Amino acid sequence: MAIGFAIHKRKRKVSPELVARFRHLPVANVSDVMSRISGTNRLRPMHAGGWLGGPALTVKTRPGDNLMVHKAIDLAEPGDVIVVDAGGVLVNAIIGEIMSTLAEKNCVAGFVIDGAIRDAGAIRAGSFPVFAAGVAHRGPYKDGPGEINCAVSVDGMIVEPGDLIVADGDGVLCVPYDDVAAICKLTEAKKATEEKSIQQIRAGTSDRRWVDEALKRLGCEFKE
Template identity: 45%
Template sequence: MSECLIHPRPAGPGKAALARFASLPTSAVSDSMRRLVGAPGVLPLIDQCRVVGPALTVKTRPGDNLVVHKAADLARPGDVLVIDAGGDTTRAIVGDLLCRYATSREIAGIVLDGAARDVAELGELGLPVFARAISHLGPYKNGPGEIGRAVSIAGMTVRSGDVVVGDADGVVAVPAAHLDTVATAAEALLRAEAATVAAINDGNWDRSWIDASLNITWFESKES
């Protein structure tokens, strides 16, 4: 019998906080956190993939998904399972059966620092799954693992209760303590980008900032 440590869960974000992130792209969210937060290489496995929800974190031994099954039992509707499998891509941690069960539990999505499989079936299922790689090799089920501890997903720290935002560009996690600040900044950024798009379409985008940021030296042609 293998050890599974389960940590207390925070209350998590309210519906109003989640609603603010529902339409915010990952690019605007990460830009609003000084472009320092993200999980490079952890990408969606299916088209039209978007997820927003509170994280339920899982730390599992690379190549093993026993504790992930337990986390699926404990997850609340709307949760995003965030699985730290050490970045190992040799064996799939999730596949069709586990993802079907997650869907039956109304889990919103899965973010995995590791590999997944059964991509065709996942596409039919429609569950947002973000992973580092694809591997047909199945997982072991020996444990050990932890649920609810802070984890690292491709260098991005995620704690249970943080808000996970995922789309075609990847995933980003917003710390629970900074939801309002990040959402406000991202909303302002989108308004500024909309103004820039309008200026581009009108042919009057002010590009003076480029030369103002560069020390340019022009060389004269030596051709006679």
């Protein structure tokens, strides 16, 4: 038995229809309806910019080793987000331009890596989504061990295979598989409320009385 060195079969994944509904929903709004306590703030976009979303294909690897990430690219279905738990270690890069090009060619939606990348200039110049914790010029090893399609931790955020990953310039968030439909509906309502508020601000009809009401309720003194 190879403990910690295995490829599991993913048993479920969020539907393309639900992924599409999240495409125009800001990650900040998703975070709001998830009580603002989920997700990671450490991983940042390494590409030119743009939204990332899709079902998670998870990889847990020894820090600095990308053998199982290579296998994940071969296994990925179109639209998958490859989510790599590399322990947050930034000494060796997990992917670079060659692997990101291969993943894009294979119709992978993008990468989320709790670790480093390299060839940062090439990745930054492109639109293929890559979110990572940092950059390192040192290349990876290819010895294992690791696992594919297991529960992983990305900067403390737990991701199960098939969960929804959404990411934009504000950061990366995992929406649990069983909650995706409900959170989508709540986020759509949240976005509509914020759009109404922006319209009121631009029209000069925004009601700001709530600020003083909150201060009074919280015991703030208004001194002469």
